[in-house]
Amino acid sequence: MKILKVLILVLFAAVLIYAASDLPYRGEPDNLMHAEQSITNTRVMGSYFIQNAYRDARTPNMVTVVLGDYRSIDTFGEQVVIYTAGLIALLVLRKSKRRRKK
Amino acid sequence: MDLSLVPLLAVLVSLVAVIPILLSSDKPNLRETWTILAAVIKFGLVLLLVPGAIEGKSVELHLIDLAPGMPLALNADPLGVYFAVIASGLWIFTSFYSIGYVRGAGEHKQTRYFASFAVCLSATIGIAFSANLLTFVLFYEILTVATYPLVIHNESKEAINAGRKYLAFTLTAGLLLVAGSAMVYIYTGTIDFTPGGVFSGVELPHTAMLVLFIIFLGAVGVKAGIMPIHSWLPAAMAAPTPVSALLHAVAVVKSGVFAVIRVVGYVFGTDVMASYGLGDILIVIAGATIILASLIAFAQDNLKQRLAYSTVGHLSYIVLGVALLTPFGMQGGIMHIAAHATLKITLFFCAGAIYVNLKRKNISNLNGIAKVMPWTMAAFTIGSMGLAGIPPINGFFSKWTLALGSLDGDMVIPVIVLVVSGLLNVGYFFPIIYRAYFKPGEGLEGYGEASPLMVVPIMVTAILSVLFGFFPNLFFGLYDLAVNISLSLF
Amino acid sequence: MIWELELIIYVFLALSAVVALEVTDMLVAVVMMTIFSFLMALLFIAMGAIDVGFTEAVIGAGVTGILFVVVVFRTSRKSND
Amino acid sequence: MNKPFQTPIVLLGARLLSPYIMVFGWYVIFHGHYSPGGGFQGGALLAASILLMRVAGGRTVAELQIKEFATTPLAVIGVMxxxxxxxxxxxxxxxxxxxxxxxxxxxxxxxxxxxxxxxxEVGIGLAVMAILVMIYDNMVRGEDYG
Amino acid sequence: MIESHLPAYIALTFLLFSVLIPAFGLWRNELSQPLAVIGSGLAAGFSIYGFFTYLQLGSIRYFFGGWEPPIGIEFVYDGLSGFFVLVINTVAFFVILHSHHIAKKEFPGKEMPYYALAMLMMLGFNGMILTGDLFNLYVFLEIASLAGYAIIAIGDKQAPYAAFRYLIIGTAGGTLYLLGVGFLYTITGTLNIIDMTAMLPQFAGSTAVVAALILMIVGIGVKAALFPMHGWLPDSYTYASSSSTALIAPIGTKVAAYILFRIILWLFGVELTDAVVPFTYIIGVLACIGILYGSIMAIAQTEMKRMLAYSSVSQIGYIIMGLSLANPWGFAGALLHVLNHAVMKAALFMISGQLRLKEGHSNISLFDDTYRKKYPWTMAAFTVAAISMVGLPPLAGFFSKWYLALGTIDNSNWLFLAVILISSLLNAVYFFRILENVYMMKPDKGQKEASDAKRNEVSGSMLWPTSILAVSLIVIGFANAVIVGVLLNIFPM
Amino acid sequence: MADFFLGHYAYWFTIILLCIGLYGILFKKNLIKKTIGLAILQISVVLYFVSVASKWDATVPVLDPNIPVDQVANYLNPLPHTLMLTAIVVGVATLGVAFTLLIAVYNRYETLDEEELIDKIQ
Structure with a gap:
């Protein structure tokens, strides 16, 4: 069983490393994720944010603008995740009013 | 007169009757009134359809779509009407008989019994009137489930095991039917029952056709009791006798052979069957079943078991007739549905009457009972003679037509099979009659004939079979109907 | 992006991760995890992701560290593997 | 923790540090537009300042700063x-x-x-602070199973 | 006006109530459940209204923050997402309605966080279904998963450990999914599903795309309990509180299956999915193994909840199998099975909860004849649901198998057809076993006779939801042509 | 070759870290160790996103009036950074839940070792 696990892990790592070698070169500005136009001629998010963040929200920190405005529902979800974690602590660990039966 | 709703009403009437039956579970007389009322109404509704059917017309009713392009549709065509007349007509007798039986035997949970019975009849009529495979599957499975409480009615260990066996066989069959129907739909684009079959314009490789046929054979063969997959039927004899009588002589097993006719005549079509050589397979299986079942019946001491194996054999007569793929063969098979139904129900009724009255199940215990139960044994004699094919009882004519059919198709072996099995039938029924009439009985003092509620149905069914023998067209033109159906398929 | 610096941090990251998984004293493991988070924050900042680095330093190294310590104190400190 | 580090030195250090961390937290929240930072980081810093007091002072001191039952409403207000x-x-x-x-x-x-x-960002900050404290409180107090 | 906002309203209703429940629940704990009922009822209403709007007006796209994709994040309410949202919200409404007494007994005093978390979980599921953005999906996935872990952790003594194992494996799955999204983002530069769908065919044959597909399927497959990754499911469902199981079991795996649908049939498309390795076939075979494994394990169980849990492993296999067929019939069968299985499993788990509440156990070998006397309606509902699970017409369960069978034959996929048939038989084995006990088993000596047993039916707040679900199985069975007619239009090819 | 290495080594290291995390999850018996493995797994994915966001010779994504924004190559891609802020917080929430469950498990069974746990459950 343990050998099987090791094998799966090694295989998984090998597949991923092989696949990752097929990814675009890191740091090249002309990667699709950094370009201005995508191959289907839609806007690419990253470049749009860089060019328009200050114009849209008067905020120099682009990350804040993306976080708070363009993708605000993501951030909202993130806050809800934290909120969920808090409620979970309440649910699992809080003392119940009546003691549970054994 | 607009008859378009009649098939639906005929199906629904006993289903609706379940509600008052359940509600009046505390008042037995009222409850049984509902059952009989439903049976009579159902029979009347079916009779309304007979004139049209004799003229070859069918009443179609498209209710809702069960699936896109696959409606829940009823079609009271001649074959369906033929089967429905037999099933619903015999239900009336069975109802009376059941009342006598369950009260005489003091059965428990009588409400469940009558309710299940009503559902079974709905399903049977639904099977008779199904216009396509999906509707057929629907009622076929309802019949399976509704019969289950009847099979396990005694709730003894034996009954529960029989119920499990029954479910295992019939559910598998149902699944095969589902698979087969799905394959028919994908290959031909339709699942409607069409006289002459739906494969006319479809070219399939031989193996595919063979596999499809075997799937269908497995699906309908279980209920039709063909040989390797028949063993649920003797096991299900653990059920109360009226159940064995109606369901295992009329409703369930006849649904099986009815399904064989539907599959051969209306799905595959006789031409396709012949050109792919599928009929021969069926002939071999049916012939083997007839002989083997008769031989096994010899070895049974339990009366109901012997009758069960006899049923297995006689069902294969019908299958054999269908498999001959000749008009006479088809006609003989269809006629044997009616003949076997009336005869076998008589025999089962007799067995039940003997059990309720004398609490005797085994043939070796039947010595001399003709003296205490003369009417019952007279009916039994008629029934066994009919099944053995002795003229002028109706069993003879169906066998005669079957033989004609096989000669028509230039086949001799089926005729030999028929003759041999007739002899075997005589062989396993004769000892019973001999014991009953000529051997001295023991411990029979103080017993008389069973209650009139049981004896009258027995006599009526026995007389009916004789009358049908003399005048095949006496009631409802069943003979003409059979002829028309078989001609419409060729 | 200075790839030599990144490479060094990478090696230390892998080392601290392995150590955190292999020590038997859970408190040491927790400390190693905090170091791991801190190195990670450093790496993020080295890659120019200052926001992510800051967050990782505050949340990953700070708050998670405290919670980790609480867990280790509420449960057992020793590990069998 | 059942036995907090209740030495005067630690408590003093915590009391010295805590307000500054808190102020820095608010700064991070409000200055997130111009520099790295924002609601989460600021909220986490606020939480850190409160947790510092709780770790150092135990329950009695904690009650003085933010009561346990106040955390849930604060979290709700943050989300709201x-x-x-x-x-x-x-x-x-x-x-x-x-x-x-x-x-x-x-x-x-x-x-x-x-x-x-x-x-x-203010909403996030409040919620994150309240919830991290809430998780800590519940974890420290433990569960009454049995 | 309201139509264009519907996608957001459906999800946000849950969020609103997840905030309102703690706000009122701190004041009066007993208000939590009514509030949760109102919330889920509102959301279910919105979903029903939304689906009819979709049928009339077509898909709705909702741009959060007013930023059009691919810049911002959108919610896409199309046929598939509308259908799933409708199913899960309606079922959740009934389950929450049903859970009142169970909550009072199994975790007294914790109703407030429980129902708040139930709302959050539903928010997560709805968000996962509606969102049109791959990263946003991850966020909602985590919301739903976290709330799910906690809801599972409430229950028997073993529940927290089961929940912890689920957490580890589930979070690992989520993380792998995120890495897959990362690969796709690196290659295409977008996260929007519609945008990416247009781009991906141009990267056919790229190893990285294949790796991304593997990562996403593995990650989501964990949540969907696809065969080798199903290990968390039986323990979690068994040990969790009855109301939790009834809430998660019909919904959780379906949503994950939805994402597999979205990824394989929409985002990648069947051609691209099968370009290098025949993934759909592999998934189908895994689903088959899962179906058989789940059925066989279910037969071996004596505890009803555990049996139902293994049955879930098997039933999810049907859905995935329908997906792997990738033809209209299989698709319709899978989606119909989503609906059927959600309703059936909700009803069955609710019934097991009722039995636990009244009898204190749900051990099948202890069931006997008295149960039928004591709980006639409960047992009637159970019978309907069980027969539907077995797949007998005219109940709903038959028709999903019918369409799946059509799909397998259309693809000439005889192995899958055989698996469907065999597993139906296995289903029959384990459900008829219970029915046999309930209707025929004589009670042990020392217990009351069946005729002496007093009627002890559960209260209306539990009986009504169960009965409605059971009746709806019959209705779905007869109305399935309408439903499938709509579903066939959704099929993307 | 050197270009290939420079362009991909970050991915490889990410995957190695990922596998270390998976190793912790799969092979460690102690539940806290498993949690640590989970944390490593999550952070390694964060690292992946951050590393793909980078561009050679670009500055941090905070507007500098001296560097024009219309040349996109001047600034790092802010999107992955944003995503990863979310992912980190999600990771912390997950860890919080894991800790909560760990305490609940320990309260019931007085152990966190998986084998002992399974023994005690049965």
Whole structure:
């Protein structure tokens, strides 16, 4: 069983490393994720944010603008995740009013 | 007169009757009134359809779509009407008989019994009137489930095991039917029952056709009791006798052979069957079943078991007739549905009457009972003679037509099979009659004939079979109907 | 992006991760995890992701560290593997 | 922790540090527009300042700072601030969280967005602070199973 | 006006109530459940209204913050997402309605966080279904998963450990999914599903795309309990509180299956999915193994909840199998099975909860004849649901198998057809076993006779939801042509 | 070759870290160790996103009036950074839940070792 696990892990790592070698070169500005136009001629998010963040929200920190405005529902979800974690602590660990039966 | 709703009403009437039956579970007389009322109404509704059917017309009713392009549709065509007349007509007798039986035997949970019975009849009529495979599957499975409480009615260990066996066989069959129907739909684009079959314009490789046929054979063969997959039927004899009588002589097993006719005549079509050589397979299986079942019946001491194996054999007569793929063969098979139904129900009724009255199940215990139960044994004699094919009882004519059919198709072996099995039938029924009439009985003092509620149905069914023998067209033109159906398929 | 610096941090990251998984004293493991988070924050900042680095330093190294310590104190400190 | 580190030195150090961390937390929240930082980081810092007191002082001191039962309402208020901002935008005819539609007079959409981001950062900060403290409290107190 | 906002309203209703419940629940704990009922009822209403709107007006796209994709994040309410949202919200409404007494007994005093978390979980599921953005999906996935872990952790003594194992494996799955999204983002530069769908065919044959597909399928497959990754499911469902199981079991795996649908049939498309390795076939085979494994394990169980849990492993296999067929019939069968299985499993788990509440156990070998006397309606509902699970017409369960069978034959996929048939038989084995006990088993000596047993039916707040679900199985069975007619239009090819 | 290495080594290291995390999850018996493995797994994915966001010779995504924004190559891609802020917080929430469950498990069974746990459950 343990050998099987090791094998799966090694295989998984090998597949991923092989696949990752097929990814675009890191740091090249002309990667699709950094370009201005995508191959289907839609806007690419990253470049749009860089060019328009200050114009849209008067905020120099682009990350804040993306976080708070363009993708605000993501951030909202993130806050809800934290909120969920808090409620979970309440649910699992809080003392119940009546003691549970054994 | 607009008859378009009649098939639906005929199906629904006993289903609706379940509600008052359940509600009046505390008042037995009222409850049984509902059952009989439903049976009579159902029979009347079916009779309304007979004139049209004799003229070859069918009443179609498209209710809702069960699936896109696959409606829940009823079609009271001649074959369906033929089967429905037999099933619903015999239900009336069975109802009376059941009342006598369950009260005489003091059965428990009588409400469940009558309710299940009503559902079974709905399903049977639904099977008779199904216009396509999906509707057929629907009622076929309802019949399976509704019969289950009847099979396990005694709730003894034996009954529960029989119920499990029954479910295992019939559910598998149902699944095969589902698979087969799905394959028919994908290959031909339709699942409607069409006289002459739906494969006319479809070219399939031989193996595919063979596999499809075997799937269908497995699906309908279980209920039709063909040989390797028949063993649920003797096991299900653990059920109360009226159940064995109606369901295992009329409703369930006849649904099986009815399904064989539907599959051969209306799905595959006789031409396709012949050109792919599928009929021969069926002939071999049916012939083997007839002989083997008769031989096994010899070895049974339990009366109901012997009758069960006899049923297995006689069902294969019908299958054999269908498999001959000749008009006479088809006609003989269809006629044997009616003949076997009336005869076998008589025999089962007799067995039940003997059990309720004398609490005797085994043939070796039947010595001399003709003296205490003369009417019952007279009916039994008629029934066994009919099944053995002795003229002028109706069993003879169906066998005669079957033989004609096989000669028509230039086949001799089926005729030999028929003759041999007739002899075997005589062989396993004769000892019973001999014991009953000529051997001295023991411990029979103080017993008389069973209650009139049981004896009258027995006599009526026995007389009916004789009358049908003399005048095949006496009631409802069943003979003409059979002829028309078989001609419409060729 | 200075790839030599990144490479060094990478090696230390892998080392601290392995150590955190292999020590038997859970408190040491927790400390190693905090170091791991801190190195990670450093790496993020080295890659120019200052926001992510800051967050990782505050949340990953700070708050998670405290919670980790609480867990280790509420449960057992020793590990069998 | 059943036996907190209740030595005077630690408590003193914590009491010295805590306010500054808290102030820094608020700074991070409000200065997130111009420098790294924002609601989460600031909230986590606020939580850290409170947790510091709790770790150092035990329950008695903790009660003085933020009571345990106050954390849930604070978290709810934090989420509500964010949620209400979005709903106001819907009420004004925009999409959910469209800060450009916020009903603040005399502001262009770009400055409205600036303000909107600020409001939600405060909400996030509050919620994160309250919830981290909440998790800590519940974990320290433990469960009464048995 | 309201139509264009519907996608957001459906999800946000849950969020609103997840905030309102703690706000009121701190004041009066007993208000939590009514509030949760109102919330889920509102959301279910919105979903029903939304689906009819979709049928009339077509898909709705909702741009959060007013930023059009690919810049911002959108919610897409199309046929598939509308259908799933409708199913899960309606079922959740009934389950929450049903859970009142169970909550009072199994975790007294914790109703407030429980129902708040139930709302959050539903928010997560709805968000996962509606969102049109791959990263946003991850966020909602985590919301739903976290709330799910906690809801599972409430229950028997073993529940927290089961929940912890689920957490580890589930979070690992989520993380792998995120890495897959990362690969796709690196290659295409977008996260929007519609945008990416247009781009991906141009990267056919790229190893990285294949790796991304593997990562996403593995990650989501964990949540969907696809065969080798199903290990968390039986323990979690068994040990969790009855109301939790009834809430998660019909919904959780379906949503994950939805994402597999979205990824394989929409985002990648069947051609691209099968370009290098025949993934759909592999998934189908895994689903088959899962179906058989789940059925066989279910037969071996004596505890009803555990049996139902293994049955879930098997039933999810049907859905995935329908997906792997990738033809209209299989698709319709899978989606119909989503609906059927959600309703059936909700009803069955609710019934097991009722039995636990009244009898204190749900051990099948202890069931006997008295149960039928004591709980006639409960047992009637159970019978309907069980027969539907077995797949007998005219109940709903038959028709999903019918369409799946059509799909397998259309693809000439005889192995899958055989698996469907065999597993139906296995289903029959374990459900008829219970029915046999309930209707025929004589009670042990020392217990009351069946005729002496007093009627002890559960209260209306539990009986009504169960009965409605059971009746709806019959209705779905007869109305399935309408439903499938709509579903066939959704099929993307 | 050197270009290939420079362009991909960050991915490889990410995957190695990922596998270390998976190793912790799969092979460690102690539940806290498993949690640590989970944390490593999550952070390694964060690292992946951050590393793909980078561009050679670009500055941090905070507007500098001296550097024009219309040349996109001047600034790092802010999107992955944003995503990863979310992912980190999600990770912390997950860890919080894991800790909560760990305490609940320990309260019931007085151990966190998986084998002992399974023994005690049965």
């Amino acid at each position: 601030i964010y949620f209400a901002t979005g709903l106001v935008a819907v009420a004004m005819g925009g999409y959910f969280l469209d800060y450009g539609m916020l009903p603040i007079p005399g502001m262009e959409p770009d400055w409205l967005r600036y303000t909107g981001i600020l409001i939600i």
